[in-house]
Amino acid sequence: MQLKYEPIIGLEVHAELLTKSKMFCGCEVVDSITAKPNHYICPVCTGQPGALPVLNKKAVELAVCVGLALDCKIHTESIFARKNYFYPDLPKGYQISQYDQPLAIDGKIQIETEAGIKEVRIRRVHLEEDTGKLSHADGHSFIDYNRSGVPLLEIVTEPDLRSSEEAKAYATKLHAILRYLDVNSGDMEKGVIRFEANVSVREAGSEGLNTRTEIKNLNSFRALVQGADYEIKRQTEIYSRGGIIEQETLGFNEATGKTYSQRGKESAHDYRYFPEPDLPPLVLDSDWIESIRASLPELPEAKTKRFIADFGLTPSEARFLTAELSLADYFERVLAKSKSPAKTVHSWIAGEFMRYVNDSGISIEDITLSPESFAKLIDMTADKVISGNSAKVVFNEMVKNGSNPEQIVQEKGLAQVSDESFIQDAVMKVLNDNPSEVEKYLAGKDTLLQWFMGRVARATKGKADPNVAKELLVKALEERRK
Amino acid sequence: MDLHELSIQQAHELLSSRKVSSEELTRAYLERIRRLDPQIKSYVTVSEELALKQAKEADQRIKTGEGLTPLTGIPYSAKDSISTRGINTTCSSKILENYKPFYDATAIKKLNSSNSVLLGKNNMDEFGMGSSTENSGFFTTRNPWNFDYVPGGSSGGSAAAVAAGLTPFSLGEDTGGSVRMPASFCGVTGLKTTYGRVSRYGLIPLVSSFDTIGPMARSVYDVALVLETIAGHDAKDSTSRLEPVENYSEILKTTENLRGLRIGIPKEYFVEGLDSAVDFSVRDAIKHIESLGAEVIEVSLPHTQYAIPVYYLILFAEASSNLAKYDGIRFGLSERSVESLMDVYLKTRETGFGAETKRRIMLGTFALSAGYYDAYYLKAQKVRTLIRQDFQKAFETCDALITPVAPATAFRIGEKITNPLDMYLSDVFVVAVNLAGIPALSVPCGISNGLPIGMQIMGPHLSEETLLRIGHLYQSQTDWHTKHPPL
Amino acid sequence: MSKKDEVKVDEQLVEEIASLARLDLTKEEREMFVSQFKDILDYVSILNEVNTEDVPPAYLSSANNSAMREDDIEESVPTKEFLANAPQAKDDYIVIPRVHIEQ
Structure with a gap:
């Protein structure tokens, strides 16, 4: 007998926050697609030795906004951490993020599914900085640090989603909320919202979670659905054959609609998080949080x-x-x-x-x-x-x-005409021009009335009040019956 | 008196009365560097062109007489971990051999606005990792008192330059004794400032939560003049302190005795293994300070023995992260005769970093890695809390603590370089101060076998004024700080 | 804390760490690190003596909490100053060997 498998999906959403300047320095946040490369940079966002981060208050405010809108508990003391890894778009060799004590936890979002309204739990909401951007040509890659240090909000769900449709409904709803709060431009084509999906499957009805894979760089709702579907299918097939799933990070190719393995096992990730010593703990005044709550727009x-x-x-x-x-x-x-x-x-x-x-x-x-x-x-x-x-x-x-x-x-000259004589002329002309249809109508084909209405409308260039026209038409036809 | 022997205060008087120009003073130092530094090797970069330009600008300002400060026209040098715009800033590492920052550290900016004159950059252990300058990626600095001995580290170049009269003062940097230890070994005065008192912006980090910039000079008074110029809150450093800066040098002028101060002597710092000459000199200095009116009591810092392992574990961890940016992509050394990006990383870091740096990166990467974090890094941070509490408790009963800076005088070049653990242990009296973030002053208090001895005066957070007062009064009664190496 | 006693310092561990840290060690360096690692880890294990139950880690306190800046734009650095230190640059981009992308 064929076993039925149930997908388990959790989403991590990265959303750029709409600040004027970057997260940790005063460089302007610009459209990284159109701006001249490496023109909006400074010692801080290019990782110059000795440069230090200073937190943008507006980014914190916007993050608190989102936390509150998602019904989260806001930590009045949160901690920034370094996430250590090597990649050329990461100028310091570590990303400033939050790990142990994020800004907000334990929220929820309601989504509409086929089965009705469903609540998706939000595990955490935290602040981090964006990386630079890579492009590739021939044997080289090119780095632009304009985007480096742009404030990002990471919103992580519990593994509560059970299909790619639910994942899409969640993503759509979150997108709407971010727009309602005016914390993100919503411009998906510009990559201001990016998804990562954690996908696993298990036998329908069973408890517990199987090994999951993480699909990165899903940059549209479409990619999210395709990537999740592909991965669900791939994992289901592997289990059906009696195989096992390895925990790994996957990329997604929009052109083929397939996921692919991004990193070999030998360089398994170990981010070596530790508290960022360049930033003191972020302590928020509860009055400030309440004033942000009071100014939240209608959701x-x-x-x-x-x-x-x-x-x-x-x-x-x-x-x-x-x-x-x-x-x-x-x-x-x-x-x-x-x-x-x-x-x-x-x-x-x-x-x-x-x-x-x-x-x-x-x-x-x-x-x-x-x-x-x-x-x-x-x-x-x-x-x-x-x-x-x-x-x-x-x-x-x-x-x-x-x-x-x-x-x-x-x-x-589109004003509707109710003047009976004008409409009557049109009615008479239509009936005179179409004797055989009149005959059929009188013989009992009532549905032709609609056809006559159309002719009258055409003859009056749509100006005739349809109620008046109908009344006159019926009257004229009945007269012919006599 | 030769120009290079002038204190900052004396030089300031000659400059403002226009008996000497900043250019003359600067040229005198440059000439002396040319003559002596090929042996001492305290500078990695001499910024002659910039120095002469800055000296001329200072002379212009002196001519107008407007906005003169005690440091206007005074030459100085800086440890090579402090960023200087357009001037090589290498941390004595091959990986940064030709790196020219495009911005100035805040401390340098402040000296620029005083029209001080940058003579050059001082040698150090690579990225501050060492206690002797033997770990410099370029060369070892010699102790001006005896060329066979180390000047201490990691700010060894700064200490040697001040001691040899190759600069009136130097900006040092202290992560775990890096100002105090070389100051002690070279017979100069050095201040490890309260964490956050001087902006770290532009200071190339070794351990972000320990690093402090501090002045090294020939007297406590000169240190005070420099400190009041470079200290203060900086909006670019989130860890910098908001409290206003005191007018230290004015306070020193009016200090006549130490009555009302209670000095603690932590018993854990006077133990077996302490060199007898050091023990004698420091105790003698304590007596002197007592005679100036201070009360002396014994105190205990029970967790002292754990300071070194705690210090090194946190150092390894933070340093491994701070050194990740040296990857051959944006600046510095880059090995490009390779195939892949991975090889750029591997070869650049293999070629660019010295052995001690690699060792510490390795240990830190290990200490932070999944599965070991709690046992090493977190454990160290918890014990650090206990060490801090030791100091808090001690400072409930006394205003300052006095100890030796190092268990012995300078060691021979090559003596400890092959045994890293032995080298780590030479930091035994200095690292606890960094764990607690408190200030400490290193003051010369003796000479043994031709090598200087230093005492360490520690105080609670932001107690620089107290420490400087104690040191200044001591120096006003003694002459250890005026002794010069036989050059 | 029992972890420390279990740590098996061998060439494989050293190699894994080196790979995480992007250090290309020679055979001699690996061997040297194995013995020095052992010494140093053995030395720091003295911390096991200290009871730290209920002791908070030190990094949680700071004298200057919540230093934040207003969201004001500051002038950026001229691109050419940034690129002056770059090992390779073209058309205002930093250039590196191609990042390997698997498909």
């Missing part, structure tokens, strides 16, 4: 609840809107300017608006369509000033050229 859970309670949205509608702070904000701004109910605004946002966002690839923050204009368009449609079809035309015009909807309606 996804709370916002979802408020959208349901205050706006009468369904849980899934509310969750859709709150999944991204920028979307929730945009929704609220449109809603504030609109007379229409929240459900109507939601369906516009979920429909036309998201279609545009997805097609154009423009991020919500960069969209020029003003909430005022959008609200006006929604209200004009609700008031039947224009038809639904015309509204879509106006929307597309607005996102392209940004002018206000009334002006577009006027310029394009």
